[in-house]
Each structure stands twice: as C-alpha cells, then as structure tokens.
Amino acid sequence: MKVILSSESFPPNVSGVATATVNLAENLTKAGHEAFVLTPGETHETTLDKDFPKYKVYRLKSITNPFRHGYRVTFVSDAEVEKLVQEIRPVIIHLQDPATIGQALRRVGKKLGIPVIITNHFSLEYAMSYLKALSPFIPLFRATLVEYLVLFYNKCDAVTTPTETFRRQIVDWGVKTPVYAVSNGIKMEKFLEHTSEKQLDETRKKFNLPEKPTALYLGRVDKDKSIEVLVRAIPTILKKVDAHFIIAGTGGELERMKSLVADLNIDSHVTFIGFIEHNSSDFVNLYKCATLFAIPSTIETQSLVTLEAMSAGIPIVAARAGALPELAHNGKNGYLFTPGRSDQLAARISKILRNHKLATRMGKESIKIATPHQMDRAFGEMLKLYEKVIKNIATKKDLAGDKLVER
Secondary structure, three states: OEEEEEOOOOOOOOOHHHHHHHHHHHHHHHOOOEEEEEEEOOOOOOEEEOOOOOOEEEEEOEEEOOOOOOOEEEOOOHHHHHHHHHHHOOOEEEEOOOOHHHHHHHHHHHHHOOOEEEEOOOOHHHHHOOOHHHHHHHHHHHHHHHHHHHHHHOOOOEEEEOOHHHHHHHHHHOOOOOEEEOOOOEOOHHHHOOOOHHHHHHHHHHHOOOOOOEEEEEOOOOHHHOHHHHHHHHHHHHOOOOOEEEEEOOOOOHHHHHHHHHHOOOHHHEEEOOOOOOOOHHHHHHHHHOOEEEEOOOOOOOOHHHHHHHHOOOOEEEEOOOOHHHOOOEOOOEEEEOOOOHHHHHHHHHHHHOOHHHHHHHHHHHHHHHHHHEHHHHHHHHHHHHHHHHHHHHHHHHHHHHHHHHO
C-alpha cells in the first residue's frame, strides 16, 4: 500500500505534529507499506530529502513563514502536486493539517478519485494564544477559523483526531464527515526498559542536576505553552519543599523565561537544558530523574510529552484544559489545576514532591493509563481506518458505475 502523508511541520521542526508524522511514516514502512511525505523545503525548489532512507520525503518549494519562526509556507500549484501524485500512485492520502500542501492534495485527490483523510492536531486555543493583542477580534477570528475547518473537513473522506475530547468538539462544530478518535501512540518500550541508578547519575552529572524532588517540563518553550504559569509557581513551591525544576526545550519564550527566573531569584533551583534529541539516552533518563511532570499548556489535542512522562512512570500535574484530563486523572495518576492559576499549580506540585509514596503510587497509575496508547495498537487502528475508507470509496465508485450503466 502506498500512502502519501503531508505535514507543514516536519523535522527539523520540533512539534507533536512532526513527531506524529515521522512515527506514522516509520510504522507504515515497518509494516511493509510505502510512505511518501510532502512537506515544506528550505528553498524555492522542490527536492527529494535523502536524510530519510526508509521512506521518501519531498521538500516542496516554500518561503519563510512570517508568523512562526523556523517554519516555512509552501506555494505549489495543483499541477505540480498532481504530477507528484501521479508518479507515486497512492491508494490513500493522509493530511496532517489543512494548510497549503493539504489544500492542494485534497483537491488533487478528489480529482483523481483517491481517498483523502485528515488528522486534526489543531486546537483553536493554539491559534488564539497568538492573537491576544487583537482580543476584540478574537470571537470573529475563532468563528471564521471554525467555518474554514468545517468546510475543509467536510470535503475529506474521514477525519481523525488523537482524543475523544476533540472528536466531540469537531462533531459539535458541524462536521458531517465521519470523525474518529485515534491516538498518536507512544513507543512505551523504551521508557519501560530498566535504567540503572548509575545511568541516572550520569545524566544528573551531565546537566548538573541535584538529587532532590524534581519537577520536569519538556517541550516547546513558546507563548502557547504557558510556561510562565509554571515558573511563577516555583517560589511558592520552594516555601514548602526544597525542590528542583527542569525546563527542557527551546522556543520563542526561552530567553524571557530565563529572565523571569532571574527576576524571581530562583536561578539555583531551575535548570534550562535546551533541546534534547529523542534518540539520546538522556531523553528517557530526564523523565526518570524527575519526580513528576508539569504541563501548564491549554492547547493540547493529546500531548505526546505527557504520554512519554506517563510511560516513564511519573505523576502528571496538568492544566484542566484541552485533552489533558484524558491523560491526567485527577487524584489517580496526578492532579489537574485551573488554567493560569500558578497558586493551584504550586499546591498540586508541592503535594506530590513532599510525599514519595504518593508519587510512586501515582507513577504506577500513569503507566496503566498510558498502556492503551502503545504505538502498535494506535497504528493498528489507523491502518484499519485506511482500509475502511479505501473500501468505502471503492464501493461508492462501484455504485456510481452501476447507476451509470442503468441510465
């Protein structure tokens, strides 16, 4: 089976969408299928990226995205996309977003009779978080965006989204195309492997981390992730427990967060680590060095980093927003707090950091809750959906052919 995947975010971009697209391409290849990724390139030419030997990645000609640092916007004609599609001859097209590449592929798929499905990785709150300066117009922007998404999704053959929370939301928008909740999946096995204390000590030494109760945040450090809520909670936590805090990741808010930590005079209790490669041993070890994982974001359609933390067996303290309550079960494997409330976040984090038995019990629950999201299971569900959509479209073609004969 040949499958075209499209995504505006793909390595070297760091995002959940990029990770999900890579995982999907790798799993398709592993299962004996052929994956072809269409994504923005770094130039005004369309090229084949040879850094991905297991599947083909086409970097389409693009320009710099004026609204998001480090990202590109693709401008290709339907004719150029159709030429690629005709060369590949896929049995299904899977879009990861409804942006420029996705728009062209949807139209070309429709023209050529190829089934097109789309995964909604998108949260309205994500877009709105960048428009606070235009607050009087946010309701209009929101309504316009929903109208566009409904129009686009209704022209696809199926819609997926990682969680039931967002499946219900999409249906509530008025999408008539079938909508399915299919987890992005998590490679749990690497987190469940035994890690010796010596290995953890090596990671602590490498990043100069003390052996104290530790709260970890790993992910993008951008405005939409609300990291400031966590940073402002730290002084209150330190009044109750001698703890340490790790912020691992890069982004547009990184320097401002470093300045805020300095202004709050908590430098000695916070370590900024920067970007950590997923394939490095330090990546898994950082989770295992932590007592808990904190995520103040309000935009998550699932949150792969939260699933990673759960797979490593640590509790979660998360904002009661987006799809996070599907992963952080309040009082079971962690706690939820009201979005934006640093005082509540501080109280929840302190409660776990001060109680080793509670942290251990909640960590075990995290593994149980994460288990249904194992990659093999999630990918199996997506593969079944591909087969279902392909069969449905083939049946419709047959019926259309029968009607034509009857006329």
